Amino acid sequence: MIQQALEKDLDLKKIKVELVETDALLRISGGDGRKLLNLLEIVVDGINENPCLITNEKVMQIAQQKVALSQCRSLLAGKDDRGRRRCQIHRKKVGDIGIRRHRQCQSNALLLATNCFEAVKIIGYPESRIILSQCVTYLASSPKSNAAYLAINQAQAMVREKGDLSVPLHLRNAPTKLMKDLNYGKAYQYSHDFPGNFVIQEFLPDEIKGTKFYEPGDNAREAELRKYLSTKWKGKYGY
Known part of the structure; x- marks a missing residue:
């Protein structure tokens, strides 16, 4: 699958990628094809060299830098995106975000978090990072009340x-x-x-x-x- 992606993906085709080692890619992605391809893109972007030599050490280093290894399995556009779940928790824990007015309107914090949750499911990581950032900064800056x-x-x-x-x-x-x-x-x-x-x-x-x-x-x-x-x-x- 990795080789097929390297040959057919329009962006990856522009770079000469050499798979020196693949164990880390396969281990972190957990056998999920979509996670594997997204991880591959993240690693190639992170190495940012041409030719791009992919080794286990580089994969682990970039995974830790980009998403933190403890979140790797969930963050790489999988079903349980860590950031998406965190927004969902904010959505469920209504007590964390105070009932408030924003420009004379009821706060739309819950609505925003719900839409963020759905958008990340559809778009996937890494593109959804902007959506997550917008939602997180809004929720974090909202007045708090328990x-x-x-x-x-x-x-x-x-x-x-x-x-x-x-x-x-x-x-x-x-x-x-x-x-x-x-x-x-x-x-x-x-x-x-x-x-x-x-x-x-x-x-x-x-x-x-x-x-x-x-x-x-x-x-x-x-x-x-x-x-x-x-x-x-x-x-x-x-x-």
Whole structure:
């Protein structure tokens, strides 16, 4: 496959490449043809000589310089691109990136990370390095908040402590007469029937009613959220 690539690839054909040793190429690529070809291109670019003499030592050196050996298998345009997965982690860990406004709009950090994730899958490395760079610098420079992270942790801890609590009766559907007789759905207030499409009512089980899980972080956007929640809930949760 390597020889075939050297003979048919338009860019590689321009350079005289001599495969002195191939063990490192095959070992790092793990037998994956696409990874092997991408690694070959990276190595040739890294050696930047004509003729280009490829040895195990040069391959290992360039692999360490370009992608760090510990990431080599995943970064070379494979299915588990390390940078792509890191952006995916940022996408999943919403608590790392604060809820914020950017030019009067909601932050698009999650959207950007998701698009980056998909783009890298399609384009592959090394071309995707620019996309990764743009996404990483955006995420890294975004205001940080762990408010959502703390909120979900507290909610999960509450579930573990209290177990499977009952849904309040007024929130339950009542498709049968028996359920109606048991007061399922009684006194439920439909938010869209009220000004601002909001109405104060309890959504938590009786055992934990009034519990506040989300505490807005210390940043401009979440300060706005705190003010909004305080206005809506009228002091119910101490915002």
